[in-house]
Structures are given as C-alpha cells and as structure tokens.
Amino acid sequence: MSRRAPDVREVRAAAYQLPTPTPEADGTLAWDSTTIVVAEVSADDVVGLGWTYADAACVPLITGVLAPVITGRCVLSVPENWQAMQQRIRNLGRPGLVSCALSAVDIALWDAAARWLDVPAAxxxxxxxxxxxxxxxxxxxxxxxxxxxxxxxxxxxxxxxxxxxxxxxxxxxxxxxxxxxxxxxxxxxxxxxxxxxxxxxxxxxxxxxxxxxxxxxxxxxxxxxxxxxxxxxxxxxxxxxxxxxxxxxxxxxxxxxxxxxxxxxxxxxxxxxxxxxxxxxxxxxxxxxxxxxxxxxxxxxxxxxxxxxxxxxxxxxxxxxxxxxxxxxxxxxxxxxxxxxxxxxxxxxxxxxxxxxxxxxxxxx
CATH class of the missing domain: 3.20.20.120 (Enolase-like C-terminal domain)
Known part of the structure; x- marks a missing residue:
C-alpha cells in the first residue's frame, strides 16, 4: 500500500552576506561581498533546500508572499505549486528579486520532493x-x-x-x-x-x-x-x-x-x-x-x-x-x-x- 505524499508544512528563509577574499570587479560592477538567500521547505520529516544569490529583500518575499500560497499543498506537486506562486506574484512584477525568491522556493520544493521519494533531484x-x-x-x-x-x-x-x-x-x-x-x-x-x-x-x-x-x-x-x-x-x-x-x-x-x-x-x-x-x-x-x-x-x-x-x-x-x-x-x-x-x-x-x-x-x- 503506497504512502500518501505529505503536504508542505512550513517555508523558511534567511539571508547571509559573505565577504569576498579581496575586492572584486568586472567591466561594469564592483563588489566586496555576496549575499545568498537560503529557503527551506518542510514536509513531514523532510526538509528541502534552495537558494538564490540576491538581496536580502527576497526573505520577506519568500516568507510573507510565497509561503502562504504553497503551505498545505502536496509537496510532490512541484509544477502545480510553482504555478500557484507565479499567479500570486502577478502584480509584484516577475523580473528581478521576485523571480529570485520564486527560484529559491521552487528549488527547495524539488529537493523536498526528491528527498521524500528517496531519489536524486536529477x-x-x-x-x-x-x-x-x-x-x-x-x-x-x-x-x-x-x-x-x-x-x-x-x-x-x-x-x-x-x-x-x-x-x-x-x-x-x-x-x-x-x-x-x-x-x-x-x-x-x-x-x-x-x-x-x-x-x-x-x-x-x-x-x-x-x-x-x-x-x-x-x-x-x-x-x-x-x-x-x-x-x-x-x-x-x-x-x-x-x-x-x-x-x-x-x-x-x-x-x-x-x-x-x-x-x-x-x-x-x-x-x-x-x-x-x-x-x-x-x-x-x-x-x-x-x-x-x-x-x-x-x-x-x-x-x-x-x-x-x-x-x-x-x-x-x-x-x-x-x-x-x-x-x-x-x-x-x-x-x-x-x-x-x-x-x-x-x-x-x-x-x-x-x-x-x-x-x-x-x-x-
């Protein structure tokens, strides 16, 4: 008898800013640190990881905007969850930080689904x-x-x-x-x-x-x-x-x-x-x-x-x-x-x- 796939229980996010070893630059930008925003999606006893390299402003987008949309939904229905998040952000403007936040959560959902099924994400x-x-x-x-x-x-x-x-x-x-x-x-x-x-x-x-x-x-x-x-x-x-x-x-x-x-x-x-x-x-x-x-x-x-x-x-x-x-x-x-x-x-x-x-x-x- 097959198990029923769990629902998403919680979505968390946090930002971390790591300094570069030395100041860095390319042709059109200079920087001395890099920020990574880590998202975690919990479902039953698995926790999926995702992240994006973007501003810390992604954190409230994840926890306040995207998390309520997918909480309570089946963790295996990743494309369906993605579509629900995409519809929620319509009036926020897709390009930029909103898409970075969406990316981190989507990756965490795929990781959580693969972990629950006990298979590699690939x-x-x-x-x-x-x-x-x-x-x-x-x-x-x-x-x-x-x-x-x-x-x-x-x-x-x-x-x-x-x-x-x-x-x-x-x-x-x-x-x-x-x-x-x-x-x-x-x-x-x-x-x-x-x-x-x-x-x-x-x-x-x-x-x-x-x-x-x-x-x-x-x-x-x-x-x-x-x-x-x-x-x-x-x-x-x-x-x-x-x-x-x-x-x-x-x-x-x-x-x-x-x-x-x-x-x-x-x-x-x-x-x-x-x-x-x-x-x-x-x-x-x-x-x-x-x-x-x-x-x-x-x-x-x-x-x-x-x-x-x-x-x-x-x-x-x-x-x-x-x-x-x-x-x-x-x-x-x-x-x-x-x-x-x-x-x-x-x-x-x-x-x-x-x-x-x-x-x-x-x-x-």
Missing part, C-alpha cells in the same frame, strides 16, 4: 546524463597579474580545461588592458586550454566587433555579453561579425526573455537561481532546443549540476569562484570539479547537500 527532473562539463570562472578586472595567474593555475592544476576571465574594464574604457590580460591568460594556461571572456555588457557594438577580431586571434572561443544583454539587435550584429560564440541570458527572469534572446546568441545562458528555479529552467532549455541551441548554466554550480544532468541540450556549467567558495563553506556534499566535469550521483536523495547552519550563522543578515 532523476526526478528526468536525468539524461551523469557528467556535466564545466569551466573555471573568475578572472576579475580588479585582480593584479599575480592574482590572475594564481587563479588560472588553480583551475589548470585541477585539470579544468576551460577558463573564463572578465574584460570590458571601466565600461569598455581600457580595451588595450583587456587584450593584455587575455594575452596573459593565454600565456599562463597554454595553447590547449579553452579561453572564454565575459564583458558584462561593457562595450558598444563597434567596440565589441573590433574586440572580437582581436580576441579570435588569441584563440578565444566564447564572448559573453559583448554588449548589454538588453540590446538584442547589438548582440545579433556582433554575433554575425565573428566566429567566436556569442552568449547571453543570465539575466533571464521569465520564459519570454529566453524566447527573445535565443535567436541572437550561439549559446543560451540560464541561471537557475534567477529564472524561476528548476521548473522554469526546463521550459527555457526547451526554448533553446527549439532554436537549435545548447544552454550553459550561469553560476550556482551545485544547483546547476542537477539541472545539467536533466538537460539534453546542455554545454557546460560556469564554476564561478565566488559561488564555489560560498557553497563549499555553507553546504556539505558539494561536487568536485576536478578534471573539468562533475559527476551527478545516482545515489542519495534530493540535491545531496546538507545546510551547515552553524557555519552560515556568523554571516546572517
């Missing part, structure tokens, strides 16, 4: 692979040469065959320095490592086209957000002018965004902690597939790996240095990127992670 999502490729990501524009070299070597020492650095420094105001740093990267990692770059929307269309020519000569294979991701025509123009893959999509907060973005990129990026969680990830990946595209996971590596294992048209995970550090400190059971890919286990339940509450508490906001 299996519940619909596994199609065990391993997911990745690339080491960081290379901040605030780094001096020694810091950049040390980080690059930390990746190659772990046999990671793809690395990405930031360019577009000072809103595209230092293109010579950008190219020098890319050259230093190539010199450091050698000819057999794939080099990717991210301008974070720092260039104009003309700058990006000229930079693409120079980057191609240095063997760069990936040009992320060469112009603002809001400039779809500009992305399309840059893409048409270069052999380098143009990528964008990390600021996608709803399905329509990805439908607009897909025709103007070579690889569609999705952030599972922003887009609406695993539920919306699956639909966004389908949009990419319908356009003949692969998807790449933006950051949150230990969540992205589960989505990667359930996505046929998947390319790689951005193994972002800040998020690797935070997740390794706050969660037990994190995956090992050695060798340039991660194996998503077929054993265990849910995400396979345990929240280290005592480790997180000193950073509580």
């Amino acid at each position: 299996d519940l999502l619909g596994r199609c692979r065990e391993e997911a490729a990745l690339y080491g990501s960081g290379g901040f524009t605030s780094y001096d040469d020694d810091q950049l070299i040390d980080q690059l070597r930390s990746w190659t020492d772990r046999d990671i065959g793809r690395v990405k650095i930031k360019i577009g420094e000072s809103w595209g105001g230092r293109t010579d320095e950008d190219l020098r740093r890319v050259g230093l990267t190539r010199e450091t990692v050698g000819p057999n490592i794939q080099v990717l770059v991210d301008a974070n929307g720092g260039y104009t269309v003309g700058q990006a086209r000229r930079m693409a020519d120079a980057l191609a000569e240095l063997g760069v294979i990936w040009f992320e957000e060469p112009v603002s991701s809001d400039d779809l025509a500009g992305l399309d123009t840059v893409r048409a002018s270069t052999v380098i893959d143009v990528a964008a999509g990390e600021y996608g907060y709803d399905l329509v965004y990805f439908a607009r973005m897909a025709p103007v990129v070579d690889c569609l990026q999705i952030d599972v902690t922003r887009c609406g969680g695993f539920t919306e990830w699956r639909r966004a990946a389908a949009v990419a597939a319908a356009n003949g595209l692969e998807v790449s996971a933006h950051c949150a590596p230990n969540l992205s790996a589960q989505a990667a294992a359930a996505t046929p048209n998947f390319r790689h995970i951005e193994w972002f240095a800040d998020h690797e550090r935070i997740e390794s400190e706050l969660f037990a059971g994190c995956l090992d990127p050695f060798g340039g890919s991660v194996t998503v286990p077929r054993t265990g339940a849910g995400l396979g992670l345990v929240f280290r509450r005592d480790a997180a508490e000193p950073y509580a906001v």
Whole structure:
C-alpha cells in the first residue's frame, strides 16, 4: 500500500552576506561581498533546500508572499505549486528579486520532493546524463597579474580545461588592458586550454566587433555579453561579425526573455537561481532546443549540476569562484570539479547537500 505524499508544512528563509577574499570587479560592477538567500521547505520529516544569490529583500518575499500560497499543498506537486506562486506574484512584477525568491522556493520544493521519494533531484527532473562539463570562472578586472595567474593555475592544476576571465574594464574604457590580460591568460594556461571572456555588457557594438577580431586571434572561443544583454539587435550584429560564440541570458527572469534572446546568441545562458528555479529552467532549455541551441548554466554550480544532468541540450556549467567558495563553506556534499566535469550521483536523495547552519550563522543578515 503506497504512502500518501505529505503536504508542505512550513517555508523558511534567511539571508547571509559573505565577504569576498579581496575586492572584486568586472567591466561594469564592483563588489566586496555576496549575499545568498537560503529557503527551506518542510514536509513531514523532510526538509528541502534552495537558494538564490540576491538581496536580502527576497526573505520577506519568500516568507510573507510565497509561503502562504504553497503551505498545505502536496509537496510532490512541484509544477502545480510553482504555478500557484507565479499567479500570486502577478502584480509584484516577475523580473528581478521576485523571480529570485520564486527560484529559491521552487528549488527547495524539488529537493523536498526528491528527498521524500528517496531519489536524486536529477532523476526526478528526468536525468539524461551523469557528467556535466564545466569551466573555471573568475578572472576579475580588479585582480593584479599575480592574482590572475594564481587563479588560472588553480583551475589548470585541477585539470579544468576551460577558463573564463572578465574584460570590458571601466565600461569598455581600457580595451588595450583587456587584450593584455587575455594575452596573459593565454600565456599562463597554454595553447590547449579553452579561453572564454565575459564583458558584462561593457562595450558598444563597434567596440565589441573590433574586440572580437582581436580576441579570435588569441584563440578565444566564447564572448559573453559583448554588449548589454538588453540590446538584442547589438548582440545579433556582433554575433554575425565573428566566429567566436556569442552568449547571453543570465539575466533571464521569465520564459519570454529566453524566447527573445535565443535567436541572437550561439549559446543560451540560464541561471537557475534567477529564472524561476528548476521548473522554469526546463521550459527555457526547451526554448533553446527549439532554436537549435545548447544552454550553459550561469553560476550556482551545485544547483546547476542537477539541472545539467536533466538537460539534453546542455554545454557546460560556469564554476564561478565566488559561488564555489560560498557553497563549499555553507553546504556539505558539494561536487568536485576536478578534471573539468562533475559527476551527478545516482545515489542519495534530493540535491545531496546538507545546510551547515552553524557555519552560515556568523554571516546572517
């Protein structure tokens, strides 16, 4: 006789702000800390985990707006619960923090459902692979040469065959320095490592086209957000002018965004902690597939790996240095990127992670 699946009993959330080891910057933003908002969904004797990298303002959105909508609903009915939350936030505006809050709760619901069923989250999502490729990501524009070299070597020492650095420094105001740093990267990692770059929307269309020519000569294979991701025509123009893959999509907060973005990129990026969680990830990946595209996971590596294992048209995970550090400190059971890919286990339940509450508490906001 089968057990009846439990209802959601409680939804909790808390924010934690962790300082960066040194000040960090990309082409268009600087920061010295990162905030993670952790959501927990309780049902019977299981607790599901989810999180988003966003402002602490997500906490009251989760506990005050989303929690009442799903409390008392069946924990296994994740898409139905997602739809109920989506309807509740209609007048709040989907893009931005609201979608980040939705993402954290959706991920926690999938984790709780998988834990109750005693299966890995990737299996519940619909596994199609065990391993997911990745690339080491960081290379901040605030780094001096020694810091950049040390980080690059930390990746190659772990046999990671793809690395990405930031360019577009000072809103595209230092293109010579950008190219020098890319050259230093190539010199450091050698000819057999794939080099990717991210301008974070720092260039104009003309700058990006000229930079693409120079980057191609240095063997760069990936040009992320060469112009603002809001400039779809500009992305399309840059893409048409270069052999380098143009990528964008990390600021996608709803399905329509990805439908607009897909025709103007070579690889569609999705952030599972922003887009609406695993539920919306699956639909966004389908949009990419319908356009003949692969998807790449933006950051949150230990969540992205589960989505990667359930996505046929998947390319790689951005193994972002800040998020690797935070997740390794706050969660037990994190995956090992050695060798340039991660194996998503077929054993265990849910995400396979345990929240280290005592480790997180000193950073509580």
